[in-house]
Amino acid sequence: MTLNPAIILVQPQLGENIGKTARAMLNFGLTDLRMVSPRDGWPNPSAGPAASGADTVLDQAKVYATVAEAVADCHRVFAATVRDRDMPKPVATPQAAAQIVAEHDASDMNCGFLFGREASGLSNEDVSHADIVLTVPVNPSFGSLNLAQAVILIAYELFNITSTAEPVVPAVREGSASKGESEGLHQHLVDELISRGYFRSEGREATQQRTLRNLILNAGFSSQEVQTLRGVIKSLSRPKC
């Protein structure tokens, strides 16, 4: 399953932001870019360079005169806005929105996401075309997402919901050593080895030391184990009795 709802930019102002939006979209497999009356017309020469290779999205982009026309084939429309509105619409997070899109996709129904002008966002008139308000939960004292960032968060959630990759979650080990402790062990070991000419092969020293660091980190030693091992190294470094 791949989800590919329409990303609809209402009167976007800068070509650069249109390009960045295309790049954000294609990272997560979205290709249906639509624009309602882009301020500087279309095509826009600033969009291509900002798309960093996502030209296929720009080439397929469609331009409409009104929001109504841009969403005509959609069955469920989301309006991305952080502002409180005097409108009785349900509110969804990006995660919930992705779930809704997936459910509509399963019933062969299209969805669309409206994103507003860079400076002023969506108007009440724009929002009146939507069923659901999409709001990204952000820091209440600093909410400042730009257009491409808002798009990438919904695109990411849409991709996530269809992704089967099972994340590896290593468990927390109680009392595990800090990086400073592990690095101290590593450095202690390396110093002792250097003074004994362990790193003989010219030019391979850095790789050999890195192998030792990985070996120590991957072992996941506790602080106590690191202390033990440093005692061991110290002991090994002394002359035999």
Next chain:
Amino acid sequence: MTLNPAIILVQPQLGENIGKTARAMLNFGLTDLRMVSPRDGWPNPSAGPAASGADTVLDQAKVYATVAEAVADCHRVFAATVRDRDMPKPVATPQAAAQIVAEHDASDMNCGFLFGREASGLSNEDVSHADIVLTVPVNPSFGSLNLAQAVILIAYELFNITSTAEPVVPAVREGSASKGESEGLHQHLVDELISRGYFRSEGREATQQRTLRNLILNAGFSSQEVQTLRGVIKSLSRPKC
């Protein structure tokens, strides 16, 4: 609970990207920005304007000479990289990483995230300081996340995991009308009302029409119901027999 792991930029190149990273962080409440040998020194005059108000993050940012020093107080370190590595490290998605950070936070252990240079990413030497590789699942044929975008995705997941906001998920209604059908009903109704002088109050016409559109959308009519209602309007518009 708020999670605030260290975001560590290894030899970042452009001040603008450092500023954008700070902005991405603060949107989701992250404030612990660290840099390892920023290319153009620190402070960097290009960072502030790009931070769009997230100056508090830049003001508190710490600079280190080496990755080892930057992660010394961390108990679990993630290395953000998309490349396959010849290193035996577990791999986590942003979501899994957020879970791991939350678990460490509950045990009062710090975590850190290493992000590489804009042009070349993290070196094998950098990655050797990490326990876990952080990889964002992306479109296999177009993976092109910039620095601030990679940071914002992990920051978003960290904020999500602590957020208690329950998303509203309206159920799919089978046979629900498309936006084109709903708008057709709305326009039909408005046209008939205009020809009867319904919209009398000067300057309130747009608001009144928007109220009607919201009323129609929020009702969630099926295609069949829209047809029925259009028949009703047509009938009402005829003279009485």
